[in-house]
Amino acid sequence: MEISTSILSVKKENAIRTFYDLEVAKTDYFHIDVMDGKFVEQNTMLHMLEYATTIKHISNIPLDVHLMVDKPREQIEDYIDLKPTYITVHYEAFKEEKQLEDTLLYIKQNACRAGISIKPDTSVEKIYPYLEKISLVLVMTVEPGYGGQKLIETTIPKIKKLKTYIEENKLECFIEADGGINLENIEKLNEAGIDIAVVGSAIINSNNMKETIQKMKH
Ligand code: DX5
Ligand code: ZN
Numbered sequence: 001m002e003i004s005t006s007i008l009s010v011k012k013e014n015a016i017r018t019f020y021d022l023e024v025a026k027t028d029y030f031h032i033d034v035m036d037g038k039f040v041e042q043n044t045m046l047h048m049l050e051y052a053t054t055i056k057h058i059s060n061i062p063l064d065v066h067l068m069v070d071k072p073r074e075q076i077e078d079y080i081d082l083k084p085t086y087i088t089v090h091y092e093a094f095k096e097e098k099q100l101e102d103t104l105l106y107i108k109q110n111a112c113r114a115g116i117s118i119k120p121d122t123s124v125e126k127i128y129p130y131l132e133k134i135s136l137v138l139v140m141t142v143e144p145g146y147g148g149q150k151l152i153e154t155t156i157p158k159i160k161k162l163k164t165y166i167e168e169n170k171l172e173c174f175i176e177a178d179g180g181i182n183l184e185n186i187e188k189l190n191e192a193g194i195d196i197a198v199v200g201s202a203i204i205n206s207n208n209m210k211e212t213i214q215k216m217k218h
Helices: 012-024 045-058 072-080 097-109 124-133 155-168 186-192 209-217
Strands: 002-006 029-035 063-068 086-090 113-118 136-140 174-178 196-199
Touching: 002 209, 012 045, 012 209, 029 045, 029 072, 045 063, 045 072, 063 072, 063 196, 072 086, 072 097, 086 097, 086 136, 097 113, 097 124, 113 124, 124 136, 124 155, 136 155, 155 174, 155 186, 186 196
Parallel strands: 002 029, 002 196, 029 063, 063 086, 086 113, 113 136, 136 174, 174 196
Antiparallel strands: none
16 A cells, blocks of 8 residues: 555645655655635645645655645646646536536546545545546545545445445556555555555654655555
């Protein structure tokens, strides 16, 4: 399993130090939590773009951009130049299917892998029609909007169901879980079939990020 460290809770004053330490700790991705203050309460637009730009200058570790925004198309423009590996948009941010399809195509036309994220209350069936067009499903295991929340246990059967569907239909899509993941619950998520775990506070607040990441990757 790969680890995508969320930098949402990284404080400005020690950002560079933390990014270097995460590189040494061998995080597989930097998870960039972009929030517009509309789709979710917080607004992290400016400082997430600043962090992502800084990381791009000092590290080769890939970016995993999670857009929690009402108008994903506009935010994608900001991130394309940073050549992120993944750009993930929320299913719930689109009123029409065509808009979502066009946005996924635009991400791919700009040499990024496209992902769809679903909130805890959104059923996995909703995104079945898109699975052959995307590289990643980001299953939220908390309500989007804040770091440091507790994992919502009822999202685990959703992951199992999605994994079964992907396997039965021989699809290539990866599953990423995001929110409240720590050393106590990551094994359950691994058994449920995730490929990537997004981890914020359990890594950023740990006293040994390298050891925590290695244990999580087991
Ligand atoms: C929440 C974000 C998550 C969060 C993860 O809206 O999408 O990526 O920052 O942080 P932890 O691991 O602390 O829940
Ligand atoms: Zn996230």
